[in-house]
Amino acid sequence: MSNRYATTDVILIGAGIMSATLGTLLKELAPDWNITVFEKLDKAGEESSNEWNNAGTGHSALCELNYTPEKPDGSINISKAIKINEQFQVSKQFWSYLVNSNLIRNPQDFIMPLPHMSLVQGEENVAFLKKRFEALSNIPLFQGMEFSDDLEKLKKWIPLIMEGRTSNEAIAATKIDSGTDVNFGALTRMLFDHLKNQNVDINYKHQVDDIKRTSDGFWELKVKNLDSGSVQRHTAKFVFIGGGGGSLPLLQKTGIPESKHIGGFPVSGLFLVCNNPEVIAQHHAKVYGKAAVGAPPMSVPHLDSRYIDNKKTLLFGPFAGFSPKFLKNGSNFDLIGSIKPNNVLTMLAAGAKNIPLTKYLIQQLMLSKEQRIEELREFIPNAKGEDWDIVIAGQRVQVIKDTEAGGKGTLQFGTEVVSSSDGSVAALLGASPGASTAVHVMLEVIKKCFPQHLKAWEPKIKEMIPSYGVSLAENPELFQEIHTLTAQALGLADNNDKKHVNLA
Template sequence: MGNRQTRTDVILIGAGIMSATLGSLLKELVPDWEITVFERLANAGEESSNEWNNAGTGHSALCELNYTPEKPDGSIDISKAIKINDQFQVSKQFWSYLVNSNLIRNPRDFIMPLPHMSLVQGENNVAFLKKRFKALSNNPLFQGLEFSDDPKKLKEWIPLIMEGRTSNEPIAATKIDSGTDVNFGALTRMLFDHLKSKNVDIKFKHNVDDIKRTSDGSWELKVRNIDSGTVERVTSKFVFIGGGGGSLHLLQKSGIPEGKHIGGFPVSGLFMVCNNPDVVAQHHAKVYGKAKVGAPPMSVPHLDTRFIDNKKSLLFGPFAGFSPKFLKNGSMFDLLTSVKTDNLVTMLAAGAKNVPLTKYLIEQVMLSKEKRMEELRDFVPNAKSEDWDIVVAGQRVQVIKDTAADGKGTLQFGTEVISAADGSIAALLGASPGASTAVFVMLELIKKCFPQHIKAWEPKIKEMIPSYGVSLLKNPELFHEIHSSTTRTLGLSKNLPLQIARRSVS
């Protein structure tokens, strides 16, 4: 086996949406930097970013009820919803910049306009949804949000869901037309095609076996060619670990103090998919419900229209499950080998705290297809088993860490960046809202890891992200201007035809 030594300016580990976004931003800011990407699989966007491994929701808190919890006094906390919506606007601005600069293809190849809806049943839940609607509807970020508890109106909005419904239980929904369905797999592949055209060295089927600090403060990676078995040593001043569930192991190998006392808990997922065109034609929205008591936030049930490979289908789920793998293509020993002396107490504390979650996951694993169909029929009363198949979705590794507020072993449901104090290495951990907020998250990483360059880079960043450094909530006129611009550029107006002219690729 060889042991070739090479050096590069930036190393990106993992060819998912996060590395694609960071690489694309850096190539616009410093075109002459050499960037090298290592991916263990044969193509880009094959793990969490793949279109079949996630729900494809452009998360902007338009329909996700877990982003607007009810406070003890009965009021609705919309702070997280505002934060996530604002961050998704940043993603849309960057995608619009890439389209306007002819750097990626037709936006309709990765993003489609689609109403986002919340649906609840039961008197208490209807009261909650009404309060949520009142809390959001006057906010400029949620302009256009509608509420109805009238079954006739709901039948106009969601005929498939209302058809055959016999329960007299109160039912209500909110609807907003500015939602999106995003094919993050397609977007990831577009961005890597763009990066390849900019001479970024993308090495598929290459596994990073080890990572260590060198005497001059650089990072040396031991990289193995999976096909040939040859090994090379690659050195860089900056490393980004964007390997999805695989990021935790590499963060631990780096040995940085910030990576201590952190664990991960893997949650797998299944979706029911319908390809019967007669059924698919009856539904056009992403409809989110409320999670069951004891269920993790990522298991909120939803019925989604999806656009994949120019084909419309319906997905329902997710049904949670458990596998010790940290990646869909990972090892059965991933969870076991992630337990170290520094995070053992943290992991044990998490186990003690999350007995209800463990029970819920066991119950979900044991569900038969017919039991899953029964849950689907809470959404679609007339659903027929022969119209629906099961698709295995991706693995999500939830971050476990010690927090001041909740103590040791606290499960974190969200996206988190862990970086060294000197900014020389950073790893992305966690799950939803993940890909939807990739641009915002990567800009925050750039600020933290390259503070010496930010002043010089700021004009270019503002060219790409006009709202950079500005609160859209506090500047509603700027929000309306940006919203109109991105809607037009990305073809998100419901009045536009489904096919628009293709743009060239640089």
């Protein structure tokens, strides 16, 4: 392949969950299209999608308090919670379609049922949690949620957290059993195995160094084979940039107007991982607290049961940090290299606006292991330092852009797609809820970039995602039907339904 030109219909940059999802969708909608993938690492799902580089939460706003902010009048804004929950339902429908069609197998290898809980302390926070519970309880998507401030009930729900707790401070939790733990690394690898069987050309250890528009409207990529050192030229009608934190530099190289005045701020993370099986066995839930003042939403503390390589483990974190790298396997020059004449004012404005965040990150960087264990003791009073190891998690690049609401240099927390006006190139930027909403986000890419095919593709999309185009929050009967079907397909059914489900 040295120094040759190759043309294909679609190029996907990055072998993470986003490219895996878009490639799988397109292969169902347009099976004759040729798809080529380039990944600079030696296998799929090794960066942001890797199971050790994210929290593994099926984000559906069941426990994440930052999705339900309190309004100035004291009421709870649940609009974002409903939106994110519906988006996760879309992901579950697509995964169920893949399982039922035998395109992927053994869903228990990537998704497991796990209660989602919110935990707060202090009278003010307890009052907030109760209002949140009351606001969500009326929505079908959150059916089955329980609230309790009764110490005896909390001891049954979260014995590890309640054991040894001597504070008289008010404490309360909500619990919902329909939550999930998702191994996005395992799912990504499954999807790429499937794509390989569909004759998708997957190239590992290939780095995209440049991307530019040709005179005939195609995109030409300069790709370096990291094993041989040879340089190849590849052209395509459509390019998707799904390189995690590495997406921003490549988007900037396209030169499209939509790439201007956008910057990125990298935030790194650490988790404490329990090495004591007796402690791990005492906890069975994802328990989310409230973020510290000045902390980014991605730093909400949580104590998570996880299933990794079919083995149960226990993680606490994340502890935020700072590195100039845009990827865990990136370069220390990533941040400096992303500053361009068209975004330098945006970046400077962001720096001025986010001094509290910078201070918070510096404080987090300075923490010793014992200080991190002290924070863990807010959740587990009897935590012992020798039971926990530190694991470095992934890098997340938060989007910085100029907005009407926030003005110049506004830091965006979330997932964002940037695409050219003609839909020939698209890039995914941002962080949480990210992977959980991958199917919804990639359907948005398809709508933006392939509008001419939508009418023909719509029946197939509805086959894969029965709720497509419909609000589940406003259609409780449809939600109940879909909830039951996806639970059965993915092995998430409750004890009353499991007799109908083959989990083998």
